[in-house]
């Protein structure tokens with residue numbers, strides 16, 4: 054029901070024209086932001102007693118996917134995540150939150166480079182060597198990347214800038230970020246797929262719809278495979294009763310959706326021909342974001358390596374056991390222990 | 406038309422399957438420890454009647470068949486668990502595989518009561534193994550053009566023609582053959598029927614075909630005036646196309662289209678652990694795990710549809726196409742990785758396993774319907790054709 058309500062708002066307030074005006078820097082973002090914030094959607098994950106909607110993590114996935122479908126130009130998903138991360142520790146301020154991929158002390162300054170929505174955000178949450186750090190953007194220096202229509206910015210503060218630091222909660226930022234970008238990507242992929250399928254039926258060459266050519270059919274079939282894979286991978290990151298996404302499913306989700314993003318975007322543009330790369334046609338609103346979101350908070354190269362290190366360190370006898378248990382909310386401790394005691398299957402002697 | 410993609414929703418296996426999984430693991434434990442990886446890599450092409458009989462003794466052959474016919478009457482989720490555990494360690498399941506997966510289901514669905522009572526208990530006891538008689542020299546992807554023909558006789562049928570690529574034909578008691586019972590190959594899907602052929606009958610000749618790896622799992626099968634009884638007809642005469650389509654749905658919807666190279670992946674990971682050289686490959690290993698986890702979730706989604714009584718033919722084709730690509734990428738990547746440095750020693754067992762899988766991997770996207778045929782099915786499901 055939240056999804057339908059949010060979709061109604063997006064339909065009205067997040068039209069392609071609105072997206073263009075917000076990302077062009079000219080238009081105000083307050084109408085779209087306020088209609089979502091005022092309806093309470095930023096506190097979806099907050100418990101009832103704190104004034105939130107007490108939504109299960111699993112029900113957040115469709116919300117993120119619909120935000121992705123509409124090529125959301127504001128950090129709504131990031132704000133939902135940030136508020137959920139902060140709520141147990143502090144009174145959460147109002148305003149636009151974003152999550153930063155990294156935080157470095159460089160000379161006399163704290164630097165969060167290439168921060169998504171860095172041009173717009175009021176607050177930034179970042180993992181500061183294990184601590185959850187919240188910084189206010191009002192006193193940040195924002196450096197735009199120079200990429201037209203991008204809201205990514207490098208932010209920096211004097212090293213003694215006021216900040217809230219919560220010990221031991223930092224790692225959750227990257228994990229949550231991986232999960233939400235996976236959700237956003239999967240929604241955007243679905244929309245790109247719909248547009249491409251429609252275009253293949255509508256566009257005619259050589260006297261028939263281009264969708265009648267086997268070469269086009271097969272490309273769109275491959276697209277469908279990767280859109281389906283990406284959406285179930287993203288959904289898997291939002292399972293379990295812990296309230297926050299878990300590391301391995303989130304890592305897999307970001308990696309799998311990132312890989313799908315590049316393939317699906319390229320097929321979509323191939324099928325659309327020249328019209329697809331024009332400013333005027335809406336496909337670019339989605340495909341530009343697919344690339345941006347794929348790169349945000351680590352691409353699949355980063356997240357696959359996270360998964361790979363866990364595989365190597367695992368005591369489980371097979372990779373099949375590993376993925377089955379990684380997918381569960383938290384490793385079912387009893388079963389994991391049981392598996393760990395059975396002997397590894399390989400009897401390789403060569404270099405042992 | 407985008408519904409197809411929307412059917413892939415995250416689902417969990419019922420908790421009740423956990424106990425079953427533990428039992429299967431206990432049964433398989435010593436097998437993996439005592440069998441080389443290159444032997445286990447043959448898994449569902451590794452014919453081993455003894456192994457199938459041991460499995461049958463536990464009640465695990467024909468597990469989805471009703472208990473009145475000797476089956477275990479377990480649901481699609483339990484079958485998923487059994488198949489997953491067997492394939493994860495490369496158990497030699499080939500002997501009973503086809504009967505368990507599709508022939509038994511076909512007989513249950515289309516057979517007469519007498520046929521069910523005759524064949525199904527034998528399948529569940531691993532006493533009757535089946536092979537699939539679809540392909541012919543001139544009917545591959547274009548299955549509707551089969552020309553093996555059965556002619557009506559007073560008390561049955563007279564069969565002439567030949568089948569090819571028939572997996573395990575030389576070791577099976579029965580074949581379910583798709584044959585023409587009326588019309589000509591130009592009539593395409595009309596006039597086709599399915600017959601159960603007892604392969605010990607006079608006039609049946611099985612000629613094994615060696616593959617590029619040196620194995621001979623498939624054969625050419627010749628029929629010269631083979632005399633069959635009336636009761637050889639399975640289902641209605643002329644209904645062969647519908648039945649073969651249902652049979653292919655059983656064939657494609659299981660999780661076996663993800664695990665063909667999994668023994669190699671585990672073997673490589675184990676090698677990297679032992680040699681301490683894993684660091685250079687973490688992203689690649691992680692990518693395989695990420696893909697496997699996702700494909701497995703997709704396969705569970707298909708299984709949930711099966712459990713609800715649906716026949717997710719196109720969704721299964723989608724998982725198979727993506728799954729075989731994954732299976733084929735494993736030997737391709739590992740071949741390159743283990744030879745990235747010519748001065749490194751290579752474990753002999755790992756070497757044999759990767760070489761075997763590289764050689765056989767092209768078949769993954771041929772058997773059970775080629776990549777192009779599956780992509781055509783998906784396009785049809787999307788309304789493009």
Ligand SMILES: Cc1cc2nc3c(=O)[nH]c(=O)nc-3n(C[C@H](O)[C@H](O)[C@H](O)COP(=O)(O)OP(=O)(O)OC[C@H]3O[C@@H](n4cnc5c(N)ncnc54)[C@H](O)[C@@H]3O)c2cc1C
Nearest residue numbers: 537538539540545546570571572768771772773775777778
């Ligand atoms: C290991 C193995 C085991 C097998 N076991 C069995 C078995 O037990 N029983 C059985 O009956 N069969 C079996 N087969 C046969 C298998 O089903 C066929 O190989 C398959 O259906 C393809 O037929 P074909 O080999 O004649 O190739 P062809 O159909 O000749 O195809 C050759 C190429 O042309 C392409 N092509 C064909 N038609 C089209 C089209 N319309 N559009 C685009 N491309 C097209 C194909 O995709 C392929 O790339 C087995 C095959 C293998 C490899």
